[in-house]
Amino acid sequence: METQRIVYNDKVVRQFLWASVLFGIVGMLVGIIVALQLAYWPANLAPYLSFGRLRPLHTNALIFAFVGNMLFSGIYYSTQRLVKARLASDLLSATHFWGWQLIIVAAAVTLPLGISTAKEYAELEWPIDIAIAVIWVVFAINFFWTLGKRREKHLYVAIWFYIATIITIAVLHIVNSFELPVSAWKSYSVFAGVQDAMVQWWYGHNAVAFFLTTPILGIMYYFLPKAADRPVFSYRLSIVHFWGLVFLYIWAGPHHLLYTALPDWAQSLGMVFSLMLWAPSWGGMLNGLLTLRGAWDKLRTDPVLKFLAAGVTFYGMSTFEGPLLSIKAVSGLAHYTDWIIAHVHGGTLGWNGLMAAGMFYWLVPRLYGTKLHSRGAANFHFWIATVGILLYVISMWVAGITQGLMWRAMNETGGLLYPNFVETLIAIRPMYWARLVGGSLYFIGFIIMTWNLIKTAQAGSAVDGEIEVPVLTEPRDKTVPWPKLVFGQPIMASVIVMALLFAMVLFDGLMSTVLALAAVMWIVAAIAISIRDRNSEKIPWHRAIEGRAGVFTVIVTLAILVGGIIEIIPLVISVPETIRTTKNVPYTPLELEGRDVYVREGCYTCHSQMIRPFTWETARYGEVSTLDDSIFDHPFQWGSRRIGPDLARVGGKYADVWHYKHMTDPREISPGSNMPPYDHLSQEALDFSKTANKLRVMRNVGVPYKPDQIQTAEEVARSNAATIAAGLAENAGVAICEEPSTDCELLVNSRMVALIAYLQRLGRVPADKPSAAADTKEVAP
Amino acid sequence: MNEVKRTDELQGEILHVYDDIEEADNNLPVWWLLTFYAAIAYGLVYWFYYHEYGIGKLPPQIHAEAIAAAEAERSIVTDESLDALALDESAVEAGQEIFMAQCFACHDAQGQGREGLGPNLTDKYWVHGGAPIDIHATVTNGVAAKGMPPWAPILGETGVNQVIAYVLTIRNTDVPGKGPEGEIWEPGGVVADDDASPKDTDEP
Numbered sequence: 002m003e004t005q006r007i008v009y010n011d012k013v014v015r016q017f018l019w020a021s022v023l024f025g026i027v028g029m030l031v032g033i034i035v036a037l038q039l040a041y042w043p044a045n046l047a048p049y050l051s052f053g054r055l056r057p058l059h060t061n062a063l064i065f066a067f068v069g070n071m072l073f074s075g076i077y078y079s080t081q082r083l084v085k086a087r088l089a090s091d092l093l094s095a096t097h098f099w100g101w102q103l104i105i106v107a108a109a110v111t112l113p114l115g116i117s118t119a120k121e122y123a124e125l126e127w128p129i130d131i132a133i134a135v136i137w138v139v140f141a142i143n144f145f146w147t148l149g150k151r152r153e154k155h156l157y158v159a160i161w162f163y164i165a166t167i168i169t170i171a172v173l174h175i176v177n178s179f180e181l182p183v184s185a186w187k188s189y190s191v192f193a194g195v196q197d198a199m200v201q202w203w204y205g206h207n208a209v210a211f212f213l214t215t216p217i218l219g220i221m222y223y224f225l226p227k228a229a230d231r232p233v234f235s236y237r238l239s240i241v242h243f244w245g246l247v248f249l250y251i252w253a254g255p256h257h258l259l260y261t262a263l264p265d266w267a268q269s270l271g272m273v274f275s276l277m278l279w280a281p282s283w284g285g286m287l288n289g290l291l292t293l294r295g296a297w298d299k300l301r302t303d304p305v306l307k308f309l310a311a312g313v314t315f316y317g318m319s320t321f322e323g324p325l326l327s328i329k330a331v332s333g334l335a336h337y338t339d340w341i342i343a344h345v346h347g348g349t350l351g352w353n354g355l356m357a358a359g360m361f362y363w364l365v366p367r368l369y370g371t372k373l374h375s376r377g378a379a380n381f382h383f384w385i386a387t388v389g390i391l392l393y394v395i396s397m398w399v400a401g402i403t404q405g406l407m408w409r410a411m412n413e414t415g416g417l418l419y420p421n422f423v424e425t426l427i428a429i430r431p432m433y434w435a436r437l438v439g440g441s442l443y444f445i446g447f448i449i450m451t452w453n454l455i456k457t458a459q460a461g462s463a464v465d466g467e468i469e470v471p472v473l474t475e476p477r478d479k480t481v482p483w484p485k486l487v488f489g490q491p492i493m494a495s496v497i498v499m500a501l502l503f504a505m506v507l508f509d510g511l512m513s514t515v516l517a518l519a520a521v522m523w524i525v526a527a528i529a530i531s532i533r534d535r536n537s538e539k540i541p542w543h544r545a546i547e548g549r550a551g552v553f554t555v556i557v558t559l560a561i562l563v564g565g566i567i568e569i570i571p572l573v574i575s576v577p578e579t580i581r582t583t584k585n586v587p588y589t590p591l592e593l594e595g596r597d598v599y600v601r602e603g604c605y606t607c608h609s610q611m612i613r614p615f616t617w618e619t620a621r622y623g624e625v626s627t628l629d630d631s632i633f634d635h636p637f638q639w640g641s642r643r644i645g646p647d648l649a650r651v652g653g654k655y656a657d658v659w660h661y662k663h664m665t666d667p668r669e670i671s672p673g674s675n676m677p678p679y680d681h682l683s684q685e686a687l688d689f690s691k692t693a694n695k696l697r698v699m700r701n702v703g704v705p706y707k708p709d710q711i712q713t714a715e716e717v718a719r720s721n722a723a724t725i726a727a728g729l730a731e732n733a734g735v736a737i738c739e740e741p742s743t744d745c746e747l748l749v750n751s752r753m754v755a756l757i758a759y760l761q762r763l764g765r766v767p768a769d770k771p772s773a774a775a776d777t778k779e780v781a782p
Numbered sequence: 783m784n785e786v787k788r789t790d791e792l793q794g795e796i797l798h799v800y801d802d803i804e805e806a807d808n809n810l811p812v813w814w815l816l817t818f819y820a821a822i823a824y825g826l827v828y829w830f831y832y833h834e835y836g837i838g839k840l841p842p843q844i845h846a847e848a849i850a851a852a853e854a855e856r857s858i859v860t861d862e863s864l865d866a867l868a869l870d871e872s873a874v875e876a877g878q879e880i881f882m883a884q885c886f887a888c889h890d891a892q893g894q895g896r897e898g899l900g901p902n903l904t905d906k907y908w909v910h911g912g913a914p915i916d917i918h919a920t921v922t923n924g925v926a927a928k929g930m931p932p933w934a935p936i937l938g939e940t941g942v943n944q945v946i947a948y949v950l951t952i953r954n955t956d957v958p959g960k961g962p963e964g965e966i967w968e969p970g971g972v973v974a975d976d977d978a979s980p981k982d983t984d985e986p
Contacts, residue, residue, distance in 0.1 A: 079801075082801040083800050083801050085801075153800060155798065155800075157798075157800040157801075157803070157805075158805075223801075223803065226803045226804070227802075227803060231790075231792075231793070231804075232790050232793040232796055232803075232804035232805060232806045233793075233803065233804065233805045233806060234793060234806060234808055235806060235807055235808040235809070235810070236797050236798065236805050236806070236807040237807055237808075237809070237810060238808070238810055239805075241810060245818070260841055265832075265833075265840045265841070265842070266833060269828065269829065269832060269833060272828075273824070273825035273828050273829065274825070276821045276824060276825060277818070277821045277822055277825055279817065279821060280814060280815075280817045280818030280821060281818070283814060283817075284810075284814065287811060287814060291808070292793075294792045294793065295790075295791075295792045295793075329841070411938070412938050412940070412941070416934075416935075416936060416937045416938015416939070416940065416941040416942075417935075417936055417937075417938070420883070420884060420936040420937060420941075421883050421884060424883075505834075506829075506833075509834065510834070510835070513830070513834045514830070514834070517826055517830070521826070613841075614841045614842050614844070614845035614846075615845065616845065616848050616849065616852065619845070619849070619935065620935035620936060621935070621936060623935075625842070625845060653926040653927075653929075654924075654926075654929070654931045655929040655931065656898070656899060656928060656929025657929070658898035658899055658929070659887075659888070659899060659929050662898075662899075670887050671887065729898075732897075732898040733897055733898030733899075734897065734898070
């Protein structure tokens with residue numbers, strides 16, 4: 002048989018690998034800085050290095066730069082070998098690599114400058130969003146083109162996970178980035194309030210699913226059996242847990258929004274689908290760990306296996322904790338606290354970080370044709386990293402549960418036991434130091450790894466993998482026409498179950514019960530039929546689609562679209578009606594400018610704007626938040642973490658002077674606070690001539706501004722700012738001025754004034770503002 | 783793909799081989815499969831319990847009932863009951879503790895007030911009425927226009943009463959601080975600023 006030689010493109014694998022190591026160091030270093038800032042506020046050295054600006058940099062760097070580069074490296078290495086084909090295009094590979102690094106650099110520059118959309122893990126502004134979409138498409142073309150040139154007919158499970166990753170991330174990123182530009186570096190989300198919250202957490206949750214989980218599972222399925230030199234435990238487990246994950250994950254987004262103003266039906270869907278996700282997630286862990294059967298002894302000596310096995314175990318821990326946290330009652334305690342921080346770091350440090358290290362230790366010696374420089378150093382890295390993770394996670398568990406319990410603690414007569422928010426922060430400060438130590442240990446391990454990898458690479462020289470393959474590739478199996486596969490038995494069975502369940506939701510009472518029972522019986526019958534057919538002679542349906550990359554991709558796409566469509570569309574329909582009936586009114590021009598300052602400074606990284614229906618929460622913050630409160634918010638600012646108190650109804654709670662003094666020196670007003678000082682906002686002038694355009698864009702995304710409001714925006718903003726500044730001058734003797742000067746404490750048209758206007762508006766509509774005379778007459782008894 | 787089927791002693795028959803990675807085909811662990819089925823069944827039952835038949839109460843309803851129950855339990859407060867509490871040392875002490883934690887920011891450590899923020903509570907002038915019941919109303923409901931938040935939800939009924947007990951002990955101690963604001967109040971009612979003579983009020 003005539004053969005030919007294929008040389009794999011391992012250059013791009015090496016490039017992504019080193020980029021991952023580099024940005025891992027940068028991202029973790031930023032993580033250490035933000036951890037320090039929470040424990041010790043003076044570490045907020047400059048406005049552009051404050052917590053609110055660096056926290057998005059930390060998350061984006063580690064998700065998209067560290068894990069992103071790592072997964073591109075792993076995907077490109079394993080895919081070429083699993084399909085026996087060189088990457089389709091060197092040009093696309095290089096474009097992918099350099100384009101992605103350019104995006105990372107753009108993120109690292111813009112986020113500290115305060116250029117942010119304030120949507121978590123999607124903070125990058127619209128020009129970068131477009132670049133991400135373009136580079137992602139480059140990646141997709143390169144990948145699918147390679148599949149098209151494959152010499153292996155069937156796709157291995159790792160490739161299924163890569164396909165799901167590419168398709169889903171594209172859908173998530175594009176939809177969540179629907180935004181209208183205001184200027185070159187500023188845009189407003191097209192989604193309003195609750196819509197934006199739903200879309201954002203559909204994205205946010207599934208970025209975790211399809212960026213931090215599915216590609217790494219694919220990588221696990223390649224590198225773990227390779228390193229262990231053992232057969233993968235179960236092909237059928239791969240099938241069940243793959244489709245389980247891909248279909249169910251999408252639905253779980255609303256578990257980030259339990260007890261919020263999101264409609265209850267969506268919250269309940271988020272909760273029950275998260276519980277259903279537990280088993281498919283553990284399916285991945287089991288298939289990984291059971292593959293180690295017969296290789297457990299190697300764990301004692303082989304650092305690669307140590308990292309991979311521990312990584313998979315942390316995956317199991319995180320995917321148990323996730324469903325647990327999605328139970329409404331547990332979320333009530335844990336949401337907005339550091340328990341969530343513990344959870345995500347169990348996943349990122351434990352699963353992503355250890356899997357990355359295991360992969361690097363396995364790959365670098367092979368990519369440079371040599372042996373690992375120091376096994377001892379790698380083992381030391383493993384132990385210091387594990388201890389670091391445990392210290393980090395346990396301290397944040399303690400902090401989260403402590404703070405959650407303190408928030409809800411009530412005294413015997415119904416008052417809050419810890420009415421001052423800052424008490425609950427001071428109580429957990431020791432845990433912030435412990436976390437800093439844990440994170441630093443992990444970072445030290447990572448530095449040791451970097452040194453070890455560099456020494457390894459220096460000892461060898463770059464080699465590209467090669468393989469001898471027959472010239473004649475297997476003829477493509479087109480005997481089964483694609484409609485037979487797309488409309489195959491499993492698909493039709495699933496469609497019928499979904500139709501029955503959907504009808505169940507639409508009907509009430511007895512009819513819904515009948516439909517549910519029919520669905521259950523249908524599922525049982527389908528499983529029975531599949532068991533009966535298992536031993537039949539014909540090629541099983543799943544084996545057939547594994548041979549058809551295009552068909553496989555189409556089915557994955559359909560599976561990931563269902564949940565999102567069902568959860569998002571009802572809100573797209575209902576929100577215009579809410580806008581018609583709401584008593585809320587759009588922000589004044591100055592309040593809108595203040596809101597942009599709030600977004601720019603990343604206030605949402607520490608403050609929520611969502612009061613949940615708990616007595617302890619309404620006692621502390623005021624009435625339960627409603628859909629109307631945030632209906633004109635583009636983007637929504639419900640937040641996900643309370644390092645400071647909720648601000649949903651802070652408007653009118655304190656005087657303007659209070660806010661001015663508090664933002665100038667938080668500790669003068671609130672001793673023990675860890676909020677960074679924002680005194681610089683008093684000196685930063687706003688250009689109100691651009692305000693009208695902001696209102697215009699807001700109107701285009703659906704906020705009912707009237708033409709005359711837009712026309713007079715500049716003038717109204719100026720006069721409102723002048724009123725607030727004059728009040729500060731009169732009541733607190735603040736030296737105000739129109740133009741910057743040496744003895745000026747506060748510019749009239751400054752960001753500070755606009756932010757005060759916004760904060761004073763939160764939670765109340767102008768008509769509700771009580772007159773000064775009215776409120777003392779309401780005597781209680 | 784390697785067509786020769788091998789059987790591994792632990793993993794069983796090898797079904798497929800990709801890039802030397804062998805793939806076995808063991809049965810799904812039964813306990814794992816049961817947890818999966820149980821979670822799906824739980825999801826259906828949950829949906830029926832809360833959303834189809836409405837047997838379970840959803841969070842907004844639970845909250846509304848809790849608020850209504852608390853409302854029904856409120857007790858009655860009078861000038862006399864507050865004056866009596868001001869003589870109770872433990873209540874005053876507890877009130878002082880609350881004052882230092884909550885009121886300090888605007889009214890300062892001794893209640894002398896801060897420029898631009900809260901008024902002096904140690905003089906005889908009161909902006910929103912100096913009768914104990916007026917102070918109770920001010921603390922309970924706050925004065926939104928002046929930036930004073932409603933304290934009842936935060937301090938609870940007892941807490942509000944305790945902090946008023948403390949405030950009643952520091953009034954007329956004249957700690958130097960923020961200048962006079964509002965009207966003079968003495969037991970019996972508001973008096974005119976200049977001649978200190980009693981004046982009619984509409985207080986309860």
